[in-house]
Amino acid sequence: MKIAQVETYILSHHLNGSFFFSQWSYSERRICIVKITTDDGLVGWGEGYGPADIIQSGIKHLTPNLIGKNPIQNETLWFDLYRKSLDFARRGVLTASISALDIALWDIKGKYLNLPVSVLLGGQLRKRVVPYATGLYFSKENCLPKRLAEEARDYVKQGFRAIKMKVGLSIEKDIQHIKHVRNAIGDTPLMIDANHAYSLREALQLAKMAEPYNISWFEEPVSPEYYHQYKQLREKTSIPIAGGECEYLRFGFYELLKNNCLDILQLDICASGGLTEAKRIATLASTFGVEIVPHTWGTGIAFHAALHFIANLEPTPGRLYPPDFYIEYDRTENAIREQLTRPSLLMENGYINIPQSPGLGIEVNEKALHEFRVTHTSKVYKGSKQI
Numbered sequence: 001m002k003i004a005q006v007e008t009y010i011l012s013h014h015l016n017g018s019f020f021f022s023q024w025s026y027s028e029r030r031i032c033i034v035k036i037t038t039d040d041g042l043v044g045w046g047e048g049y050g051p052a053d054i055i056q057s058g059i060k061h062l063t064p065n066l067i068g069k070n071p072i073q074n075e076t077l078w079f080d081l082y083r084k085s086l087d088f089a090r091r092g093v094l095t096a097s098i099s100a101l102d103i104a105l106w107d108i109k110g111k112y113l114n115l116p117v118s119v120l121l122g123g124q125l126r127k128r129v130v131p132y133a134t135g136l137y138f139s140k141e142n143c144l145p146k147r148l149a150e151e152a153r154d155y156v157k158q159g160f161r162a163i164k165m166k167v168g169l170s171i172e173k174d175i176q177h178i179k180h181v182r183n184a185i186g187d188t189p190l191m192i193d194a195n196h197a198y199s200l201r202e203a204l205q206l207a208k209m210a211e212p213y214n215i216s217w218f219e220e221p222v223s224p225e226y227y228h229q230y231k232q233l234r235e236k237t238s239i240p241i242a243g244g245e246c247e248y249l250r251f252g253f254y255e256l257l258k259n260n261c262l263d264i265l266q267l268d269i270c271a272s273g274g275l276t277e278a279k280r281i282a283t284l285a286s287t288f289g290v291e292i293v294p295h296t297w298g299t300g301i302a303f304h305a306a307l308h309f310i311a312n313l314e315p316t317p318g319r320l321y322p323p324d325f326y327i328e329y330d331r332t333e334n335a336i337r338e339q340l341t342r343p344s345l346l347m348e349n350g351y352i353n354i355p356q357s358p359g360l361g362i363e364v365n366e367k368a369l370h371e372f373r374v375t376h377t378s379k380v381y382k383g384s385k386q387i
């Protein structure tokens, strides 16, 4: 079996209402996905996290290294792609392009061997995970605290067992919002995410003021470059510190881990090197006893890659009754996430089951693919000749 064709799609959805967080606002969801087809007709899907148009260019640049190769030997292909990127992009968007291709290769491998990706990764340590609702973004309303409280209450009504909210507007506003949300949701676990809005001094001030509200973790409190600040903050607050969505490859995560920056490591599988590298990062994290809750954003492809990865994660530490594992479940407006893949995600009693069908366990809805598509590139090769 050989890789015969690599296609990329940029999908776009203009939002009905824009929303923002500490860094920028969203009025469009724009995502690059990749489809790899083999010479015997098997298809695998992957997704990159980051600027879609640049990820698409990266995939185009890397594709000649895949054509004609055996997709089952995906780890050797990962190494080839990594070597091609090493001199120019040891971190960043080209790694997201590799991630998208790597996920598609795992999907093909699973379909070829008739096994779910989680089994290929080594086995399923759990059959279900707890999705936590990511939402509670900012909007330009006069009554933002009231709206956040209503939104949070609605997540609890929908059955979510944990909720993450945005902070990073100002310490005063953040605390006001946290107070309203905590009052609205009772004892439901609540996480806060600053998207690296703060200096160490500000982050420490917010952490101290937030401690009485029983916060499960404080995500990206400071800039991802300042490993030493993560460490200092972590030593001075009782709130667990989370981060890693802006980090790449095992080499980057080693910096976070060896500097004792994190309680919870949040790699993004679609950016940090795909499932192949995610498995290695998980092994590395296990040597430091750090737990993993991946950052997950985008379509059902990204979500399913995360489901399979989490199914295989070892609990840190192991015990007879280990706690449930979380998966991040973005609840902001995104028609692509809702419509692109089948089957639809189903939350029952606050859990989502690990898919048991081969590969990632999804089909891409062709109608939705064409509806959201703004760009499509295709490289078809026959033998060694490009046509």
Ligand SMILES: [Mg+2]
Pocket: 193, 195, 219, 220, 245, 295
């Ligand atoms: Mg985040």
